[in-house]
Amino acid sequence: MKTVQLFITCILDALYPEIGEAAVTVLERLGLRVEFPAAQTCCGQPGYNAGYRAEARWVALHFLDVFAETDGPIVTPSGSCAAMIKHGYPDLFADDPLNLLRAKAVAARTFEFSQYLVRQLGVTDVGARHDGVLTYHPSCHLLRGLNEREAPLTLLRHVRGATLVELPGAEECCGFGGLFSVKMADVSSEILARKMSNLGVSAAPLAVTCDAGCLTHINGGLHRAGVSQRVIHLAEILAKQ
Amino acid sequence: MSFSSRITTALADSNLQVALDGNFERSRTQRMNAMAALPNADLVRDRARAIRIEALSRLDTYLLQLEAAVQARGGVVHWAATAADANRIVLEIVQRKGDVTSPLVAKSKSMVSEEIGLNAALEKAGLRVVETDLGEYIVQLRGERPSHIVATAIHLRRSDVATLFEKHLGLPRTDDIPTLTAAARKALREVFVKADIGISGVNFGVAESGTLCLVTNEGNGRLCTTLPKVHIALMGIERVVPTLADLEIMLRVLARSATGQKITGYTNLLTGPRRRRDEPDGPDELHLILVDNGRSRVLGSELAESLLCIRCGACLNICPVYREIGGHAYDAVYPGPIGAVVAPALGGFTEFGELAGASSLCGACQEVCPVRIDIPTMLLKVRSAHVEETGGDAAWLGPAMKLWSFAMRSLPGYRLSLWLGRLGTRLLARNGWVRRLPGPPGGWTQSRDFPALARKSFRARFVERQTTDDRRQTMDDKRKT
Ligand code: SF4
Numbered sequence: 001m002k003t004v005q006l007f008i009t010c011i012l013d014a015l016y017p018e019i020g021e022a023a024v025t026v027l028e029r030l031g032l033r034v035e036f037p038a039a040q041t042c043c044g045q046p047g048y049n050a051g052y053r054a055e056a057r058w059v060a061l062h063f064l065d066v067f068a069e070t071d072g073p074i075v076t077p078s079g080s081c082a083a084m085i086k087h088g089y090p091d092l093f094a095d096d097p098l099n100l101l102r103a104k105a106v107a108a109r110t111f112e113f114s115q116y117l118v119r120q121l122g123v124t125d126v127g128a129r130h131d132g133v134l135t136y137h138p139s140c141h142l143l144r145g146l147n148e149r150e151a152p153l154t155l156l157r158h159v160r161g162a163t164l165v166e167l168p169g170a171e172e173c174c175g176f177g178g179l180f181s182v183k184m185a186d187v188s189s190e191i192l193a194r195k196m197s198n199l200g201v202s203a204a205p206l207a208v209t210c211d212a213g214c215l216t217h218i219n220g221g222l223h224r225a226g227v228s229q230r231v232i233h234l235a236e237i238l239a240k241q
Numbered sequence: 242m243s244f245s246s247r248i249t250t251a252l253a254d255s256n257l258q259v260a261l262d263g264n265f266e267r268s269r270t271q272r273m274n275a276m277a278a279l280p281n282a283d284l285v286r287d288r289a290r291a292i293r294i295e296a297l298s299r300l301d302t303y304l305l306q307l308e309a310a311v312q313a314r315g316g317v318v319h320w321a322a323t324a325a326d327a328n329r330i331v332l333e334i335v336q337r338k339g340d341v342t343s344p345l346v347a348k349s350k351s352m353v354s355e356e357i358g359l360n361a362a363l364e365k366a367g368l369r370v371v372e373t374d375l376g377e378y379i380v381q382l383r384g385e386r387p388s389h390i391v392a393t394a395i396h397l398r399r400s401d402v403a404t405l406f407e408k409h410l411g412l413p414r415t416d417d418i419p420t421l422t423a424a425a426r427k428a429l430r431e432v433f434v435k436a437d438i439g440i441s442g443v444n445f446g447v448a449e450s451g452t453l454c455l456v457t458n459e460g461n462g463r464l465c466t467t468l469p470k471v472h473i474a475l476m477g478i479e480r481v482v483p484t485l486a487d488l489e490i491m492l493r494v495l496a497r498s499a500t501g502q503k504i505t506g507y508t509n510l511l512t513g514p515r516r517r518r519d520e521p522d523g524p525d526e527l528h529l530i531l532v533d534n535g536r537s538r539v540l541g542s543e544l545a546e547s548l549l550c551i552r553c554g555a556c557l558n559i560c561p562v563y564r565e566i567g568g569h570a571y572d573a574v575y576p577g578p579i580g581a582v583v584a585p586a587l588g589g590f591t592e593f594g595e596l597a598g599a600s601s602l603c604g605a606c607q608e609v610c611p612v613r614i615d616i617p618t619m620l621l622k623v624r625s626a627h628v629e630e631t632g633g634d635a636a637w638l639g640p641a642m643k644l645w646s647f648a649m650r651s652l653p654g655y656r657l658s659l660w661l662g663r664l665g666t667r668l669l670a671r672n673g674w675v676r677r678l679p680g681p682p683g684g685w686t687q688s689r690d691f692p693a694l695a696r697k698s699f700r701a702r703f704v705e706r707q708t709t710d711d712r713r714q715t716m717d718d719k720r721k722t
Contacts, residue, residue: 008699010649014659015692017699024703036703041655047642049602051624051633055646062650091618144604173561177601183635184245184599185684186252190565191601192688220689223674 003033005067007076007110010042011212019212022239023077023113026126030117039066045084048092049178057092064089064102073120074110077235079142079211082112087145112142114210114234118151125158128238134159135167135204137195137218137231139211143171152210152234159237167207168198176217192221199229207231244595247570257396261567264395268558271501272609279497289494290612292487293549296448296479297540303448303481304531310451314513316527324357327532331359331473332366334528335438343437349457349465350374351442352390352552353475353532356574356587359440370440371432373461375425382409388568390575391499391554396567429461439469439524443476444551445491446529449484451512453529456495458506466511472524474511478531479540479548491551494611498553535587543622544586549612550579556606556616562599571596578606582619585627594627595634637681663694 004027008020024034043063047056063085067074076082089103117123136156142148156164175181175191195218199207207229209215215231222229242250251257276282296303308318321327335346346368354360360370360381372381376393380386382405387393394402399416406412412424441462445454453474455462466472482488496505515523539548557563557577568576573584573593578600585593597620606616633639648654669675670693678686685691 010655013699014662014694017695017697017702020699021702021706024706036700038700038704039652041652042649044649047646049621049624050638050642051597051621051626051628052639052642052646053625055642058646059649087618091621140601140603140605144608171605173601173603173605175561175601177603179638180598180601181689182682182684184248184562185687187248187562187565187599188601189688190252191561216692217689220685220691223690224676224688 001031001033003035003072004116005070005072005074006034006036007040007043007067007074007081008036009076009078009081009212011216012077015216016212016233019077019233019235022233022235023075025239026117026128026235027075029126030121030123035070035072037066037070043081043084043088044092045081045088046178048084048088053092056088060089060092060103061099064099064106067106068102072109073116074106075113075116076110077113077210077233078213079112079139079146079148080213082110082115083141083145085110112146112148112210114142114151114155115146115148118154124154126155126238128158128240129160129162130237130240131161132206133163133165133204134237135165135199135202135207136170137167137174137199137207137209137214138171139209139214140173142210152208155234155238156208162237165202165204167202167204169194170198172198174214174218176213178213181217189221192217196221196225196227200227205229206237208234208237210234242572244570244572244599247572248566248599251566251570256398256401257567258565260396260398261564264389264392265558265564268501268555272498272555272558273501275497275501275503278503279493285490285493286611286613288490290549292482292490293551293612296481296483296487297545297548300478300481300537300540303483304478306448307446307451307481307529308531310447310449311453311513311527311529312451314451315516316451316513316529319528319530321530321532321534324532324534327353327357327475327530327534328359328362330528330530331440331475332362334471334473334526335363335366335368343435344368345432345436346370346438346440347432347436347465347469348372348377349439349441349455349462350377350393351440351475352387352574353442353477353534354440355386356477357475357532357534359475368438371429371436373429373432373465374457375422375459375461378425378429379405385569386574388576389554389557390552390577390580391557396569433461433464433468436469438471438473439465439467440473440475441465443474443480443529444495445488446476446481447483447485447488448481452485452488453511454488454492455509455511456492456505456507457509458500458502460507463507463509466509467522467524470524471526471528472511472514473528473530475530475532478533478536480551495551495553498555498609498611539586542586544582544619546614547579547582547586547619549614550583551612553611555609555611556614559605559609561601561603561605566599571599578616578620579610579614582616582623585623590623590626590630594623594631597621597623597627598634635681641681659694659698663696666691666693669693 044056044059093100174195175188181188379394388396496502514527563577575583581596648658674690
């Protein structure tokens, strides 16, 4: 039986344990053995994106310590954390040769959840069922950071009972950007407002995404506005049968 | 005014918001269509990038080649290490010319001249400078600087221009665009006729032939560079390309990225001044000023890639932040995502580093950039340099980051922060949502609710699930035996 190492990002761990469990359900259904290295914490992205490289490096080192010794692919249901590990780590350790080697080895084994299923396992149908209308919000880090347009859509198209409708301005950012949403709250809110109005136009009760950051941001805005639409994670849809 | 108050002002300006939204929609579709119509667009972009990299990697060679070629065609080449040098050289040229009688200077759009503050320097010396590009003319009349590197007056609407022309040109108030442009044209034609000095920027300088390429959509660039007796061209040293064939590739992506056109209305190739006997027009003198002003320093830095930029403005047009705040909020010569790299690269991290915070790192800029500049990564570099030089722009952030880093590098620290977060959000939440977060995170709850942390983390639930699995397994095993 093939083993995968699961990296559940800090947001998922703290806010959405059910998304992590949904990912486990899907992976196990595909016959994989899922291991969860217990000492894992965060990938270091908040510090890295804010320009605090030294602080981010410490957190990234912890990640390397936890995952470097494990075997098999590292799968994470987060486009932005996968992008951090794949692109951010080699940059963070650019002048630290030994850790750079470890970082590159880990980066090569790390995959975002939907990319892993479609590109690595060659799976397009995970046997999911969802009766209803869905739309898809591509998170910027999965879309442009990992250059992945198709994998999540392919998986969604194979969900029985689901109708996939287009989201206008789908590829525009939702305005989250981590600390950006707090430090430049006004600008971030304006960008979010546009995303929410586009969701309204799509009229889908549920929007699917592959990043808990966008999900928290958009749902927070929708809830404040008293709108009943919600964003859910791809793994949650795929886990349903 | 601080960056954040400039942002607040921009967001509250409904005129600006309408103008910016219009620009976003228009420029995005135009650029997309134009790129889609370009055969092998991806290959052409790769080629364009390779040309820029080649030019920069042997910048000294190509600049010397350019200098020699321009001289061979009868032009004069000047080297300006700083902004002050460049301004001084322009003034010297103007003052040395005994037969220049009119104190009038006709200018065609040039971001470099904005960068070095040329207009102010010339006006201080008693000259009158008139911007002849319509957009530039408008912002000059308003006493502003451009808010976009291509579409200078993109922050204005038609009615703003009507008001402006009513005041300055004595035009009876009208919203009719042809009438407005005709009025501007009439005013500017007089300038062209009277001015003895024409100043322009340079989009590309071709090393092999000494050709200066100038791209405009109005023809004013052509008038500035051919009618006055003296033409002074200002060129950032990075804008060199090796050959005419390279220039052709660059032009294929420039207009498409900038305005969605196949080729710009007027693409002028100037090679030397007028050769007296056989040419009817052109200036008597051509001066090329090669402006460094920090570029060679950037070339050796981790922001070197920003020098590939051909100032097409595509990244501004696609940027969700620029779309909300416009160019003036940046208060830098070069606004938008690439401006947030170039401004601190040229002007220093202390003063301009903060601009790099105005990004969600969505990567749309990199995706559209015709020469594929990795702007997001450079924004990160600017952010960290800014933090290193100034300690960061928010007092709470440094300590918060230290604490975060400390907590996340061990499991007990992580567990403790999880516990605190759960406790805190549970106390503040009603029905699972927090409406107001205290302290710096309060920015979040300005327009968004925040979910309370889950009662049980994934890790706790995963352990439980495994133990149940194991127990079930043992029971099964027992039953079997
Ligand atoms: S960074 Fe790229 S997209 Fe932006 S202005 Fe420069 S060349 Fe154009």
